[in-house]
Amino acid sequence: RADALAARPRAALVIGPAATAQRVAAGVLRHPRCGVRPVGLVAADPDGTETLPVLSTGEEVERALIQNGVVDVLAVHPSVRSERAPLLRALAASGCTVWELDADSPAYASRDQLAGYACRRLHMGAAPRHAGFGKRALDVTVSGVLLALVGPLLLLCAAVLRLTEGPGVVFRQERIGKDGRPFTLLKFRTHRPVDEHESATRWSVANEVRMSWFCRFLRRSSLDELLQLWNVLLGDMSLVGPRPERPYFVAKFSQTYPGYAARHRMRAGLTGLAQVHGLRGDTSIEDRARFDNAYIDNWSLWQDVCILLRTAAALLRPTGS
Template identity: 35%
Template sequence: MFQQRLKFFRSILYLGDLVLVGLAWFGAYFLRFYLPILPVTKGIPPLGLYSMLLLLMLADFAVVMPLSGLYRRPWAGTGRALWPVLRAALVGVVVAVTLTWFLRPYDFSRLVFLHFFVLLAAGMLVYRPVLRRFWRRAYPENAGERVLIVGSAELAEQVAQNIKKNPVLGLSVVGFLSRDEAKVGRRVAGLRVLGSFAQVAQIVAQRHIQVVIIALPLSAHDDLPLVLEGLSQELVDVRIVPDLYRFMSLGSTVESFEGMPIIGLRGNRLEGWPRVLKRAMDVAGSLLFLTLFSPLMALIALGVKLSSPGPVLYRQRRMGLDGVDFQMLKFRTMRVGAESETGPVWASPDDPRRTRLGAILRRTSLDELPQFFNVLSGEMSLVGPRPERPELIASFRSQIPGYMLRHMVKAGITGWAQINGWRGNTDLNKRIEHDLYYIENWSLWFDIKIILLTPFRGLISPNAY
C-alpha cells in the first residue's frame, strides 16, 4: 500500500513532466519564431524539423529527470523543488544541445533551447503544487484510510511520524494500542493510546479502522498471536513493521524470493545498471582526464626525476572494494626509503620525509594524478571514499563503528568527505559519517556534483601535506 501509492504519485508526476517537455518545446518554437524577442534573420524553419527533434528531447529527459534526483522527494514544496527542477532542466538542455552537434549540417536555434529551459522549469514548478492539490482531493490527509498502530514504544512512534511526513499517502492515524494497560489513555506522538492488545477487535469495530499496523519491539513479539487472533474475523488491512530498524544500515531492502520475504539489513546500491553507469563514467572520465593532464603529468614526472634520485611513481598498498588490497599510484613525494625510518604513519605538517617538489605536489594534490590509471584498470573510481592503508585500518576498524562499511564501494580519487574538508589528519568520525552518507545516497548526479566541486573545494586543502 505505502510503496504502491508513492510509486503511483511519482509515475503521474513523471508522465506529467514528459508532457511538459513536449509543450515547452513547441512553446519555445513559437516564441522564438512568431513572437521573437530578437529578430529572425534566417527565416522560419519548418515545424516538422523541430517536431522530429522532440523525439530526441523526450528520450533525453526521460533518462535525465530520474537520474537528477527529481523524484526523490516528490511531495516537496515549491521552495525545496526549485533546485532539483532547475538542475534537471539544465542538465537535460545541456545534453540535448550536445547531441544536436551530431545532427549537422542543420543548426538548431540556441534561443529555442533557452526559451525551452525557461518554459520547462516554470511549467514543472507550477505543475507540482497543482498536482498536489488534486491528489489531496483523491487522498485527503487525515481523511483517508483510518490507521491503528499496535504498539506504543519507539518503533510504533516512528511509524506514526513517518506517516505524518508523507501526506501523499492520505492516511489518518487514529491511535495506538499498548501492551501495558497502564499506558491506556496516555498520549504518544500526539495521539492517544486507545486500549490494550486484547481489545484490538473491539477498537477496530468501534473506530471503523481500515488499516492495522503492528509495530512491536522484539521483546513483545510473543504477543503477536494474540493480536492476529483478535483480527482474524475483522475485514482490515494488516501490516507488520519488524523491529529491525536499529539494526539496518547501508542499502537495507525488503524483497520477495520464491514467495519468501527477505529483509536485507545491509546491501550495496551499486548493483545492476547503477554499477554499469558508474563504471562507464569512470572509464570515460579517466580517459578524458588522462588526455587533458598528460602534458602536466609529463612535466611533473620530469621534475620528480630531476629533483631527487629514485623512481617517478610511488606504489602504496591500500584497501579498496570488499576489503581487497591494491597498489595505488602516486607521484613520488618523499625520499627513497623514508618510510623505513617511521613505518606507515599519516603525513604531518612540515614532514621532513618530503622532497621540495613533493611538498608542492601534495599541497596541490597533483601527486594523485596517476590514480586515473587505477580508475581505468577498475581498482578505483573517480568518486568514492579515499582508500586507506591496511596497517592503519587494523586500528581504525575497532575504534570507529561502521568503518569497514566504506569498503562496500570502490575507493575514489575524490569524495564527499574530501570536498567537505575531511581529508588528511582530520576527525575520522566525521570522515566516515560523510563516506557513509555518500554510499547511502549515491546517484550518478551526486558523483557529477562531487567532481564539479572538487577543483574548488577538494584540490588545495590546509590538511594536504
C-alpha cells in the same frame, strides 16, 4: 490491496528517541490500513510511559525480529541515520526494509507517505545495484579524457622529480578497496620513508621537514594524486567514493569507529563527499566514515557529478593534505 495489507500488516520496529518513536508508533497503529504494525521501539532513553516494548540491546532486537517476523524498520529522527547506522545496516542485511520517517512534516510534501508521515526508503545494505554501469561509464570516460589531457603535465612532474629527488618517482602502496580487496595505489613519490614499517603505519607526512619545495608543491596542489586516474581506468578505484586506506589503519579504524568497515561496500574514490566537506588529512575518522556511508546510502550519478565539480573548484584554491 489496502484491505489485504490491513488484514495481514507487516511487523515493524521503530527506532529513535523514545518520545518521538512512541508518538510515531501510536500514529501508525491508529491507521491499520497502511499495512504496518509496530511491535517494538528501539530507544536509548525510555521514560517508562511507552506502550510498546522498548528494546535496548542487540539481543533484544534480534529476539524481536525472530519472534515477530519483523520486515520493516522505521527510523523516525534525523540523528538515527548516523547514531544507529551500524544497527540499521545490520537490520537491512537481515532482510528488513529501512524507512526514514519525518515525524514533523506533513506527507503532502513527499511523494511517499506512511500513515500521514512523509517517508523514504533508505538503502542501508550493499551499494545500490544500479550504481554499476552508469558509475563505471563515467569513470572510464572522465579518467580516459583526463589522462590524455594531463599526460604532458604528468611527464613534466616525473621529470622534475627524477632530477631533484633521484630515481623512483612513482610511489606504489597497498590500499584496501571494495569488499576489503587490496590493490596497488599509484602516486608521485613526495616522501621517502625510513623503512616499510613507517610506510605502512605512519599516519601523515604533511609536516615532514625533509620534504623538498617541489614535493610540497605537488602535495598542496594534489598533483601527486593524479596518477590514480590510472587506478580509476583499470577499475581499482572510482572517481568518487571513500578514500582508500592502508591495511594497518583499516584494521585499526574498523575496530574503533562504528560504520568504518561499511565504507568498503563501494569502490574507493579519487575524491568523495567527505573530502569536499574538508575531511582530508588529519581530520576526524568518525566524521569521514559517516559522510562516506551517507554518500553510499544515497548514491546517484548526479551526486557524483556534483562532487567532481566541487573537487575541481577546490583545486583552484588548494590547501594540501
